[in-house]
Amino acid sequence: MHLLTSAGSPPLAPPHELPASARPARGRVAARPFTLAHSVPPLAWQLAFFLGPLLFLVVLSFWSVRNFRIEPAFEPANWLRMLAQAHVWETYARTFGYASLATVVATVLAFPAAFAIAFRLGANARRVCLFLLVIPFFTSYLVRVYAWQVFLSDQGVINAILGMLGVPPQRLLNTPLATLVGYLTLSLPLVVLIQAMSLTLVDRRLVEAASNLGCGPVRTVFAVIVPAARVGIVVGALFCFIFSFGDFVAPLYLGGGAAPTLPILIVDTTKAGQQWPRAAVLALLMIATLMIVAWAMTAYAYRRRA
Amino acid sequence: MTPSHPASNRRRVLRAIAGAGLAAPMLATRALSQTAPTELTMLAWHGHAEKDVVAEFEARHNVRIRPKYYVGGDNMLALISQSPPGTYDLIQADAEYVQQLVAAGQVEQLQPRDYPFDDFFPEFHRFPGHWVGDKLYSVMVRFGFLGVAYNTLAVSEAQARSYKVYADPRFAGRVGHFDWHLPSIGQVSLLEGNKLPFDLAPERWKHVQQRLLAMRRNVGGFFDYGGTFASLRNGQMVLMAGIGDWITGVLEKNGAPVRTMLPEEGGLQWTESFSIGKGSRRQDLARAFIQYITSPGGQVRSAMMQAYPALIPNRKGWDLLVAQHPQEARRQRMEPGKPNVMDDIRGKRVTLRALPTRQSLEDWSDFWSRYKNA
Amino acid sequence: MKARPALAALLKAYVVLVLLFLFAPLGASLVFSFNSDRFPTLPLGSFTLEWYRAVLSDELVRESLAHTARVSVLSATLSTLLGFAAAYTDYRHEFLGKRFYLALGLLPPTVPAIILGLAMLAYLSRLGLAGSWVAIVIAHTVICTPFAMALARLRLSQVDRSLEAAAWNLGAAPWAALRHVILPFCAPTLLGAWLLTMAVSFDEFAIAWFVGGLHETLPVRVLGFLQGQVSPRINAIGTLVFAVSIALVAVAQSVLARRLSLRRPRTPAAPQPKTLP
Secondary structure: HHHHHOOOOOOOOHHHOOOOOOOOOOOOOOOOOOHHHHHHHHHHHHHHHHHHHHHHHHHOOOOOOEEEEEEOOOOHHHHHHHHHOOOHHHHHHHHHHHHHHHHHHHHHHHHHHHHHHHHHOOOOHHHHHHHHHHHHHHHHHHHHHHHHHHHHHOOOOHHHHHHHHOOOOOOOOOOOOHHHHHHHHHHHHHHHHHHHHHHHOOOOHHHHHHHHHOOHHHHHHHHHHHHHOOHHHHHHHHHHHHOOOOHOHHHHHHOOOOOOOOOOOOOOOOOOOOOHHHHHHHHHHHHHHHHHHHHHHHHOOOOOOO | OOOOOHHHHHHHHHHHHHHHHHHHHHHHHHHHOOOOOOOEEEEEEOOOOHHHHHHHHHHHHHHEEEEEOOOOHHHHHHHHHHHHOOOOOEEEEEEHHHHHHHHHHEEEEEEEHHHHHHEEEEOOOOOOOOOOOEEEEEEEEEEEEEEEEEOOOOOOOOOOOOOHHOOHHOOOOOEEEEEOHHHHHHHHHHHHHOOOOOOOHHHHHHHHHHHHHHHHHHHEEEOOHHHHHHHOOOOOOOEOOOEEHHHHHHHHHHOEEEEOOOOOOOOOEEEEEEEEEOOOOOHHHHHHHHHHOOOOHHHHHHHHHOOOOOEOOOHHHHHHHHHHHHHHHHHHOOOOOOOOOOHHHOOOOOOEEOOOOOOHHHHHHHEEEEEEHH | OOOOHHHHHHHHHHHHHHHHHHHHHHHHHHHHOOEEOOOOOOOOOOOOOHHHHHHHOOOOHHHHHHHHHHHHHHHHHHHHHHHHHHHHHHHEEEOOOOHHHHHHHOOHHOHHHHHHHHHHHHHHHHHOOOOOHHHHHHOOOOOOOOHHHHHHHHHHHOOOHHHHHHHHHOOHHHHHHHHHHHHHHHHHHHHHHHHHHHHHHHOHHHHHHHHHOOOOOHHHHHHHHHHHOOHHHHHHHHHHHHHHHHHHHHHHHHHHHHHHHOOOOOOOOOOOOOOOO
């Protein structure tokens, strides 16, 4: 009888009312075989195969290149040289700007679609939509970007349609707009999926309650649904930022490389006579930026409700 | 679940047919080969191990060539420096990279008497960069010229006669660069009147940079191999700096209105060669391949390579090309009796593309990045 | 919320628009894979199957497809297992260094692929693993685990904690509680994570180029085509992969639908308290 009452706490109760055994254990993790079995393997794997190469990257950034051969050394000159150049920071700012823009645009464009999928479609239609959204993941991103050129070029499909409407041909390819289209091609499926997943998990009773209390539909969306799905929306946005920040295919093939981003700069640096150490400097700069953004956004996403 | 539903039967049959269809070519090849062919690995630009070039060699020696195609010599150097020695039997590289390969100890020394240098034009007997003193490390296989690549419908021949056309405001936004600093900077260096475009005194280097920055606003984009093809083909770009017939030749053969012209300031020459990888376990076979590709028959195949065409250094190759493919010999100007590309070389209308001598490669690369950002 | 028909229709049209945006390039690729012209421009040339013939008879393409399939299935399985284990650890425990633990798990996508590729090549070659498909599996698992972990964590954040606690209180061992309470709840997400990580690995070309050496995966081959040859073979490969993946996902979806319909729908609702005697 006691057992049943202790398990009978309603799900919407704040966490601190849960019995002690259900709360996450604080302090040191008990070294039980079960705990070790699920906590150690991921750690060991990532330490060995992710941290290892990463630390090597840091070491590499101090090496020097003599006679086109990378040689172990300790040369802070790589860091000083790369960070002192104005065009590196211009490129950095541009990359950050493009990625942020892509993130905002993707999040905003994805939301109505995710909302429709989660709230307005029947179960069958929803399944079909999710199915269709997953497909792009299994197709080559390179092929899709390559195919966009057919649409965006001066003699492409979009300009042909515009021509039929009497609009003069617009320069669409080799522009930042084309780069943005590329970023969206890369990230939009994932953002819509994550948002849709997150929205389907929103407790419908909250929505009902809001409407019963007299909230209009728009207010319900922004005051109730969005905060409830905050985790999903922010995680989707984070993925979009990371992908866009690190992608070199879109700015190169659709943007024409005329407005270079950091990944392009990294590739270019490696073409400068085996300068992988200097490229490593840029890469570490990118990693640091993405780490900070990821930490900030996940902290915001998983922030406990007051 | 239901045993013989007509739809599922149909599906099963269709799947069987599809499976058989996919398996058929595999079964055919397996039936034909008696002993398993030896494998020869090759590190090269795309196209060097395709059937149109190597099928004859593969059949004759019962060999299968397994290529690893790279894009850009730097990727190639990085890959080879981190791979175990002997991974690649054959290495195909541009002349500038051969020097780096030799310095890094990645290629075997070769014996000149193994190769038909006597059949080569005298200008190619001792190609700089392939030799270190008297030691041979790489055999020249093909070469080509870089000039003004232009769309014949948009740019007139008269306009294309000078690199100045890159800065012509009439073509604003429709001038592209092949995304590699060496040839583009080299072309502008020639425009500035430097007879040795890669050997620049500091003052001249500054002028070359200024000249480039002044034309930056005309530039529509920086393209890699695929992007260059696409942009020229769909007319997005009407001028492309830093390339030559190796790209426009392919487009021309596909009916596109593009051409490369050697301008009055002069052109650049690129050169490709083959080496044997250090520690290769099939050096005899690798040597046989290089002999094949430098023989008249191999040279003709090289000149006609589908991936990108080239000029060939073997005189007997020229004769065979005229006999077998007279139209292509005429198009590429490799006809012995008539004005041909060797006249261009002898008349000093082309200089070799090379690494910069008085600045470091990093300096040039950093400038290139600044130029892109401008 | 009252559903207004006009707004609902507009929203549905919007979904169609988004799907069109995502599928337009695939459609174009499909069309051009049958086009006789070597370069994709309008107007179209004539209909031809030669690119498909070229691709299907190309030994290297078939080999790379086999490699890709093997690598992506293995990477996906490993990543889903490791990702779920890490997410579960995050969900269950607080401990010193948890931030670091999570960071290790979530950071790999932040490293640009080309640099990670070179770093892994250098690192793995010192371990004697470079140039083999094992190396690609290792590298792909590293970059795919964060996706599995994020998805699993997302789903776990929806679990009612009292369910697992109830299981323990009723005497279940932690393994059993995991198996019978948490895993069924997470199963659809785990399948989704498996498919997603398989997709990520399937299309990954930068790291695979470096680490795989001569054992090329299909995207590496496509990259090679794109950068070295520019032929409609790219479109032919793209369309074939597209067809195979539609089939794959359709199978997965139907399996999933059947599984879900066999169970009573689970909602995180409170168990009805019994009246005490």
